[in-house]
Amino acid sequence: MNQQLQPTTKIEYRKPRSACEKCSVRSLAICAALDDDEVAELERIMTSRSLGPEEMLVSEGDPLNRVFSLTSGMLRLSVALPDGRRQITGFLLPGDYLGLADEDTHSSTAEAIGPVELCSFSAREIAMLIERFPKLKDRLHRFTRAALRQARDNQMILGRLAPVEKLASFLLGLSARAEEHKLPGNPLLLAMSRTDIADYLGLTIETVSRSFTKLRNNGLIRLPDPHLVELVNKSGLQAIAGQGAY
Amino acid sequence: MNQQLQPTTKIEYRKPRSACEKCSVRSLAICAALDDDEVAELERIMTSRSLGPEEMLVSEGDPLNRVFSLTSGMLRLSVALPDGRRQITGFLLPGDYLGLADEDTHSSTAEAIGPVELCSFSAREIAMLIERFPKLKDRLHRFTRAALRQARDNQMILGRLAPVEKLASFLLGLSARAEEHKLPGNPLLLAMSRTDIADYLGLTIETVSRSFTKLRNNGLIRLPDPHLVELVNKSGLQAIAGQGAY
């Protein structure tokens, strides 16, 4: 009965041939388009990289030499005006890809929020691999379409929602996305600062803070500490965010 | 010397085999990916369609049965909240494609601004053609990436610019895009209403109107009539829009 006594030719506890096979975002990231044999090809051109908190990965306007797939932690994408005003255009979660929008230069700055692990690829080499594996190309384009839909949702949030509505929408969106990425979505951990949230929602930190307080006072969320939000009343939040109740 | 006397077997004034070949956006639209023989395939599955002013083409949430390529006129893309607030996420010009972001439903409402001519395709049929012609797929994805970059620029505009800055940015952007699409970019014809501009920039019509007045009083634009703008001082506009002078 003991399986370990069976012939060794039979694969029982197959050892992963690669780090990719046991990667926590194997089923989420672009590599999910490839089977284990094919992913070995991807791994040959991949290098791992770590970033410390607040470390910059790429800067707006940099030539598109490398692209990245996030495996752990969170990145913020932002663009800045000459006078220092900043707009955060998105937060990347594990499994997300950096470089979707770009043609030959990076269109946003990418910085780590907390410690980050990622896979790094030469843009040239991955372009070649994309041509070899149409499934990979299709997956990247699916990612790009999703990013476009998200960016358009953000336009509504930025242009037409009041501060509390913006915040409710942000919390619901991040929670949903966290769950899609196999991270806890309800007590929701906010890795980013109030300043980041403000620059994402087009507000000041004070207004963000006051909006948190309003949501808490209305019993919609709990805030055990500033970086942990419990979404107590999701449908109430959705109503405020302008999603539900059509 | 008279060319008309030459043998008729020789092609001189080659008659276009298709309407596509003489189309004014032949070199701009998705069909630019295909040569004249290949575009005939596209034409076989294409139907023409006209829209009158303010006519709705698709509504948010509609199943993605058909996709479109704009040949003449302008479309606005918008999303709406239950209470009627509206955000315009983009304006489509001749050569632009409708359906880039969408997976199985339309994510925005599309309406004609003035008279519109477009090519209409079954989403299923064009998907098949896209698989047959990789060049076509690549072009669509290039379009999608460009739309993503534009949507992210819009996030900065909506989140961080003051009203005059928004308007300056809008005018410069539309002018540049008009020129890319072989339309006059400097006296610039604004097909859309002040309401549309307001819903694009996240403002009210009054604020849009006052911002026009400010730009005019500063000598940056002339406004022979409300729908015709002359960009008198482009670099001045760029400075206001937060683009130039880094």
Added chain:
DNA sequence: CGTCACATTGATAATGATCAAGTTGAGTGG
């Protein structure tokens, strides 16, 4: 010429930004 929609302009009000304290908690050194 009258009507109507759209745009502009003006007056007022509300919202969110700015300015200014406090509060909290993590990290440091006495």
Added chain:
DNA sequence: CCACTCAACTTGATCATTATCAATGTGACG
């Protein structure tokens, strides 16, 4: 272990900006 410091967040008071409300223009069309 307990002040001290510092950064991040919250809260409060005031101010500026933009939305709202209200006329007033203006041009297209009947």
